[in-house]
Amino acid sequence: MVVDQLDDAGIDRLFQALADPTRRDIVRRVTLGEYSVSGLAALYAMSFAAVQKHVAVLERASLVSKEKRGREQIVRGNHEGLQNVRRLLDEYEEIWRQRAARIADILAEEPKNNRRVPQ
Amino acid sequence: MVVDQLDDAGIDRLFQALADPTRRDIVRRVTLGEYSVSGLAALYAMSFAAVQKHVAVLERASLVSKEKRGREQIVRGNHEGLQNVRRLLDEYEEIWRQRAARIADILAEEPKNNRRVPQ
DNA sequence: CTGATCTACAACCATTTGGTTGTAGAATAG
DNA sequence: CTATTCTACAACCAAATGGTTGTAGATCAG
Numbered sequence: 001m002v003v004d005q006l007d008d009a010g011i012d013r014l015f016q017a018l019a020d021p022t023r024r025d026i027v028r029r030v031t032l033g034e035y036s037v038s039g040l041a042a043l044y045a046m047s048f049a050a051v052q053k054h055v056a057v058l059e060r061a062s063l064v065s066k067e068k069r070g071r072e073q074i075v076r077g078n079h080e081g082l083q084n085v086r087r088l089l090d091e092y093e094e095i096w097r098q099r100a101a102r103i104a105d106i107l108a109e110e111p112k113n114n115r116r117v118p119q
Numbered sequence: 120m121v122v123d124q125l126d127d128a129g130i131d132r133l134f135q136a137l138a139d140p141t142r143r144d145i146v147r148r149v150t151l152g153e154y155s156v157s158g159l160a161a162l163y164a165m166s167f168a169a170v171q172k173h174v175a176v177l178e179r180a181s182l183v184s185k186e187k188r189g190r191e192q193i194v195r196g197n198h199e200g201l202q203n204v205r206r207l208l209d210e211y212e213e214i215w216r217q218r219a220a221r222i223a224d225i226l227a228e229e230p231k232n233n234r235r236v237p238q
Numbered sequence: 239c240t241g242a243t244c245t246a247c248a249a250c251c252a253t254t255t256g257g258t259t260g261t262a263g264a265a266t267a268g
Numbered sequence: 269c270t271a272t273t274c275t276a277c278a279a280c281c282a283a284a285t286g287g288t289t290g291t292a293g294a295t296c297a298g
Binding site (some may be wrong): 250264 | 269270271272273274275276277278279280281282283284285286287288289290291292293294295296297298
Binding site (some may be wrong): 036037038048049052068070071072073 | 273274275277296
């Protein structure tokens with residue numbers, strides 16, 4: 001339900017969560033289909049507890065969500081989380097756009113006074 | 120010069136590098152203007168060496184590049200690096216699109232034989 | 239030349255991370 | 269009821285991370 005609390009700590013958690021190949025693979029998998037935690041654990045050459053921790057990291061970063069179903073915990077992808085990362089990246093691209101615009105302005109600048117740029 | 124070696128380790132480095140607020144701020148700054156390492160260091164409440172390490176992390180992730188100028192080292196933003204991150208995020212969005220399409224297919228599915236889905 | 243500045247890097251330290259094993263509770267199967 | 273499965277969590281460990289101080293080499297200013 002987290003509306004849009006993208007403070008530094010939240011952004012840290014998002015990027016940190018994506019900085020591991022196992023976790024990125026989990027994100028891909030649970031986006032395309034449903035997996036229980038043990039179903040995911042069966043896919044990787046590591047212990048159940050390790051996968052459980054990875055899922056917990058992704059959950060705290062709001063990249064996936066869990067829902068109890070019987071004795072299983074179903075993991076699903078959380079599109080909002082990914083969209084937030086994307087939005088962040090868009091902001092950086094926007095900064096680049098601003099920079100490009102500023103450079104274009106400088107190049108288009110016409111010297112109104114007689115002071116010339118040396119060289 | 121790294122053409123497009125986006126292996127797991129490279130992706131790890133990209134996301135890991137962005138998972139720190141100081142480093143994200145450095146990326147913003149050096150995108151908009153030029154900074155020497157010590158120029159950057161003056162901006163943060165930490166030692167020169169700490170900032171130097173942050174820049175090194177960003178450089179290994181190809182998010183910034185350094186260029187020696189006199190006794191200074193000028194840090195600049197590397198647009199390619201950011202574009203790579205963005206491209207990665209686009210891939211995840213594409214996976215979501217596929218999922219949405221798949222779900223739409225299932226909903227649109229018409230039973231051609233008489234075998235009905237139970238319930 | 240001398241001193242100041244900028245950088246690089248090593249050594250160290252506390253905390254976090256990514257993994258393990260083990261224990262225990264809750265839900266299902268037989 | 270009993271055994272199995274699925275999950276949660278604690279305790280532990282090695283390695284990485286983010287910070288520090290200190291030393292030393294280059295370059296610039298006077």
